[in-house]
Amino acid sequence: MRANPSITTQPDRIAGIVGPVLSVDGLTTSFLVDGVWKSVVRNVSFEVMPGETVAIVGESGSGKSVTSLSIMRLLAKATSRIEGSVILNGQNLLSLSDRQMRDIRGNDVAMIFQEPMTSLNPIFTIGRQISEALTCHSTMSQPEARAETIRLLEKVRIPNAAARFDEYPHQFSGGMRQRVMIAMALASRPKLLIADEPTTALDVTIQGQILDLIKVLQEEEGMAVLFITHDMGVVAEVSDRTIVMYRGEAVESGPTADIFHRGQHPYTRALLAAVPRLGSMQGRNWPLRFPIVDIKTGETTIPIEVADTVDKRKTPILEVRNLTTRFDIRTGLFSRKTGAIHAVENVSFDLFQGETLSLVGESGCGKSTTGRSITRLVQPNSGEVLLDGYNVLNLDPIALRNMRKSIQMIFQDPFASLNPRMSIDATIAEPFIAHRLGTQKQAREKAVDLLERVGLSADMFSRYPHEFSGGQRQRIAIARALSLDPKVIVADESVSALDVSIKAQVVNLLLDLQQNFNLSFLFISHDMAVVERVSHRVAVMYLGEIVEIGPRAAVFNNPQHAYTKTLMDAVPIPDPARRAIKRNTVTTELKSPVRPVDYEIPQRAYLEVTKGHFVQQ
Structure with a gap:
């Protein structure tokens, strides 16, 4: 047993070791x-x-x-x-x-x-x-x-x-x-x-x-x-x-x-x-599916490229204006408010039909809270969320229930979001029945159709969530989200927990469904390489605020904000030639979004670098 386990450098420590x-x-x-x-x-x-x-x-x-x-x-x-x-x-x-x-x-x-x-x-x-x-x-x-x-x-x-x-x-x-x-x-x-x-x-x-x-x-x-x-x-x-x-x-x-x-x-x-490579989208203006290699034969299938269908001449299907969501901090015997977590601060953006807008940033930057605020899973403090022209934040419970037919959410962990006591057919059919969109028979027929559309077979219908792999459970969650024929899907880190080849399959599936149903995606992720692959536009969030937003090519090829550049530089690149490279990134923690009660919100200004590409000053 060593008396002093100091970790000061001693190169001769391994000099006597000849073998492995x-x-x-x-x-x-x-x-x-x-x-x-x-x-x-x-x-x-x-x-x-x-x-x-x-x-x-x-x-x-x-x-x-x-x-x-x-x-x-x-x-x-x-x-x-x-x-x-x-x-x-x-x-x-x-x-x-x-x-x-x-x-x-x-x-x-x-x-x-x-x-x-x-x-x-x-x-x-x-x-x-x-x-x-x-x-x-x-x-x-x-x-x-x-x-x-x-x-x-x-x-x-x-x-x-x-x-x-x-x-x-x-x-x-x-x-x-x-x-x-x-x-x-x-x-x-x-x-x-x-x-x-x-x-x-x-x-x-x-x-x-x-x-x-x-x-x-x-x-x-x-x-x-x-x-x-x-x-x-x-x-x-x-x-x-x-x-x-x-x-x-x-x-x-x-x-x-x-x-x-x-x-x-x-x-x-x-x-x-299946590895997403940062920079692989050079020269492309719309999302690109992953090539899929057959594990048994090694044969590669290159998905057919499909032209983009986003039409920005029309009114946005989703408009977010000055969205602000804060969580009070209360302390003491009488639970006096002593501060607030400024989770989302004055966020604004549009989402068009058939478009994917990605929200990127580190944990704690406000991405998921933005998605939950838009769907009213948490209650924002102020702002406007217009879906088909109606302000989501002003809807009563009945109107809110009807609104959720138009906007659905896919969560990061499908096992946590699926009821373990419900079979898959009941899980997919439940929203259809709850919103009284048809009979039990129609709900079952729709569930079978959706199950097949997401790449699962009808003979899996009576199984339970624990009988599926992680990738299959995510496909089931996607099928459930589609059961109400939504116009907008908020995908909150929906592929982050998946293995690399399963991630590629699920991303391809989302792009196929977008093409077939003309869906709009708010894609929330911290995986920059995947975001580059799936996005039309990208918004970078830091401490609850959007610090840069613009077309995917503009943001990735010409990042302007210091935080955006930091995110880009940190992405691991699958190239063994980089083995000896060190990024020399500064060791810092993400600053806290907690603010005192008397905190004054600074006025923000945005500079338009190129058409549609804005950066916070």
Whole structure:
């Protein structure tokens, strides 16, 4: 056990290591299901050398995370069985006792998980949690552990680290919580860092900061990194070698550049074809569908390009004027108002029939609240929302119910938005019946038609949500939204939680439905590459305000606002040539939208850069 786990740079630390830090041979992991052992990872073998980054890539269910949990021996012993060998610095981890394995974890190998809020204890300060990791694996005193913890927090670029030692996880943003997890993982200077989807839940700018941070720390510490993700853009930027997993098996492996440029397996090519690439829309004026690669044959289907149908000579189908939504903050015994969250501040835009307007920005910028305000799922404070000429904000409950036939919402998590006790036919038919648009028979016929239109078969009609994959559940949510023949659909991060190839299929489906039904989309997302693919126009939001809005080509090719440029620069590009590039983005948190009661709203002016392209001054 090391007495002083300081993370100051010591290049000679790995000088004596000749072989791999980690050697996995014939790893097979099985789970006990209904009394039968079912293998979910089969015969996986790979090595990770000192200072090297190896990425394991694949979609949900491919076995990536189970592989990492098997290496760490974090699976329940009663219901799991791990076979093969996992050699870390000459020791077979699968042959160690539980006590020996506890000493290995944290000392020699550490892990960063996808969701830091579930990994951090909410009732302890972050300083105490990192200090505990230090004192458990060393003979450090409490004062020494505190000083080392502050150095670690500074190492992972947390501003004002000493003052934040005594703060709790909920007081940190998602990106800063992930930095805390990295600091905790580095506390005992492990030789191997396993990062399991460490950036998937983060906004694009925070993701860029975390990727840069891992690169810098790896260079300084000489760590080996096993990086697990389904984001091929991230893989290109961080990994030296890549392993592609599909249904529990490693179907292809090699240097990352070879995988990207000369990938042989159909599944590898399918993953790469589905990756949205920023800049791929040069010279196009309307959305473009993704090419789809057949996983079994490797054959690529290029969707037929269809001419744009947006006619801006007509009156907009949706007009938003000076929309403002705030949430009061009340404190004290008498719940006195002490401030307000300015979630949406003076937002205005038009949406035409058949058009897609994307709202982009980081978490907390007001995108989702704008969508919910327009549909009256939250009550705005002021402004106008005109749908077909009627002000949505002035409608009584009966009129509001009728209005919702014209505007529907698709949410990010379809499992949370679908009733687990209702079969799919009842789920899709329910809005049709609730609005009394026809008989039960007509509702069923419409539901069957919509199910087939979104790419599902009628024999799935009687199943329940838990019997479908994430992509299929999102298709069901889309079918339900279409059951009332809406004119406008608010898609709130509707593809963010999906794997890359499923995301491509759902985006293609939305574009097909837009073409067939002449739908208008308010597409809310933080994925800039997808936004570029699907949008006619783009509005960039920051702290509740639109800071830039214009045609997609104008905003992407000629961004004017500093925040828009920051978003663009942070997008990971699936090009292995960028492996050594660091963005050098400034480590900052998104400013708080909380304002005091007496806060005066500044007057905003917009400059028209080119026709229809406005930027806040």
